[in-house]
Amino acid sequence: MTKVDLHLHTTCSDGRLTPTQMVELVAERGLQVVAITDHDSTEGLAVVFEVAKRFPQLSIIPGIELSTDIPGNEIHVLGYFIDYSDADFQRTLREFRDGRVGRAREMVDKLAALGLPVDWERVLELAEGTVGRPHIAQAMVEKGYITYPQEAFTKYLGRNGLAYAEREKLTPAEAVRLITGVGGIPVLAHPREVDNVESLLPGLKAAGLVGMEVHYGTYSPSEVKGFAAMAKRHGLIACGGSDYHALGTPGEVEPGSVGPPLETAEKLYALAGETAKLGQ
Ligand code: AMP
Ligand code: ZN
Ligand code: FE
Ligand code: FE
Numbered sequence: 563m564t565k566v567d568l569h570l571h572t573t574c575s576d577g578r579l580t581p582t583q584m585v586e587l588v589a590e591r592g593l594q595v596v597a598i599t600d601h602d603s604t605e606g607l608a609v610v611f612e613v614a615k616r617f618p619q620l621s622i623i624p625g626i627e628l629s630t631d632i633p634g635n636e637i638h639v640l641g642y643f644i645d646y647s648d649a650d651f652q653r654t655l656r657e658f659r660d661g662r663v664g665r666a667r668e669m670v671d672k673l674a675a676l677g678l679p680v681d682w683e684r685v686l687e688l689a690e691g692t693v694g695r696p697h698i699a700q701a702m703v704e705k706g707y708i709t710y711p712q713e714a715f716t717k718y719l720g721r722n723g724l725a726y727a728e729r730e731k732l733t734p735a736e737a738v739r740l741i742t743g744v745g746g747i748p749v750l751a752h753p754r755e756v757d758n759v760e761s762l763l764p765g766l767k768a769a770g771l772v773g774m775e776v777h778y779g780t781y782s783p784s785e786v787k788g789f790a791a792m793a794k795r796h797g798l799i800a801c802g803g804s805d806y807h808a809l810g811t812p813g814e815v816e817p818g819s820v821g822p823p824l825e826t827a828e829k830l831y832a833l834a835g836e837t838a839k840l841g842q
Pocket of ligand 4: 569571627805
């Protein structure tokens with residue numbers, strides 16, 4: 563068990579627990595520092611901080627996860643301690659979310675053309691916040707086309723899937739700068755999912771990247787070791803978390819089962835110039 567989990571999703575994006583339920587769950591599990599990192603949205607954070615007042619031992623980092631693209635690869639960038647009250651930042655996030663709606667519609671149309679119609683209204687209903695491929699996958703589960711959402715990714719919604727559609731995305735360096743622009747700490751998410759990830763690190767570091775995920779969801783001990791060494795080589799802080807979405811799929815990694823040590827959280831708090839409730 564760990565005390566730190568820096569990657570969690572709620573119903574504000576494609577997670578299944580509300581922000582309130584998520585805070586209650588991580589508090590119950592005795593976590594001390596967590597980051598809420600919804601895709602392209604900080605809509606849950608106000609409630610998160612309100613509910614967190616009930617749990618004095620729990621520190622919460624305001625976070626975000628941005629999707630970016632380079633040719634042939636999808637790269638996610640996490641941002642911690644962002645000033646989410648920034649109006650320009652919020653406008654940009656709204657644009658990202660709007661772009662997702664058109665793209666989701668396109669994928670739903672492609673599925674229909676493949677003989678797998680799902681109800682567009684149902685997809686929008688499942689997406690209480692940022693709409694994403696998992697909501698389409700869930701609509702496919704409800705239709706009985708598949709048993710678990712991940713099956714939709716393999717054949718239809720993954721990057722090379724039959725119903726995949728693209729949307730305008732930032733480059734990873736632009737995402738890094740967007741995050742530092744609102745006082746945040748940018749961290750590269752799930753590096754195993756990126757081809758030749760190490761070749762990207764010098765450029766991203768120059769753009770302002772501070773950390774990368776190492777202690778991540780399903781990574782094996784040897785993968786964690788390898789990414790820890792990579793982070794060290796590039797002077798990046800080794801972060802991580804469960805990337806919990808509460809989907810209920812077999813083997814889903816739960817909050818508190820994987821994450822960096824408490825000292826890492828302390829380092830992030832020190833960098834952000836903030837004080838955690840650590841050790842209180
Ligand atoms: P989107 O935000 O629409 O690009 O969808 C990305 C999200 O889909 C990720 O954050 C994951 O939650 C989920 N996802 C990506 N790949 C898979 C997969 N192979 N199986 C299940 N869920 C996935
Ligand atoms: Zn997600
Ligand atoms: Fe991600
Ligand atoms: Fe994530």
